[in-house]
Amino acid sequence: MNRIEKDLRQFVIDTFLFGSDDVQLSNDDSFIENGLIDSMGILNLVSFVESKYAIEVADSDLVPEIWDSVSRIATFVASKEAAGMTQADTAYAI
Numbered sequence: 001m002n003r004i005e006k007d008l009r010q011f012v013i014d015t016f017l018f019g020s021d022d023v024q025l026s027n028d029d030s031f032i033e034n035g036l037i038d039s040m041g042i043l044n045l046v047s048f049v050e051s052k053y054a055i056e057v058a059d060s061d062l063v064p065e066i067w068d069s070v071s072r073i074a075t076f077v078a079s080k081e082a083a084g085m086t087q088a089d090t091a092y093a094i
Contacts, residue, residue: 001027002078004077004078005027005071005074009025011052012025012037012045012070015044016037017036025070027069027070027071028069028070028071029070031068031069032064032068033068042062042064045067045073046067049073049077053077053081
């Protein structure tokens with residue numbers, strides 16, 4: 001499990017499972033199918049991701065395919081971080 005997955009998993013446990021790690025939750029389990037998170041929970045996740053990783057989530061990124069599991073969100077964050085690094089590297093190369 002990578003750093004992003006660990007952070008996200010802990011946030012989900014603390015916020016939506018009230019700190020209880022007794023629930024069996026894999027990183028690929030669907031939040032929506034398991035009734036763990038509703039639309040307000042998704043907004044809470046978005047806010048956490050934006051502040052924790054200093055990335056901007058566009059309206060077009062607010063789709064269930066991205067926000068429905070730890071693994072999916074981690075992939076999204078990693079891609080945003082990689083894109084940000086690429087842009088920063090390009091800016092310094094000028």
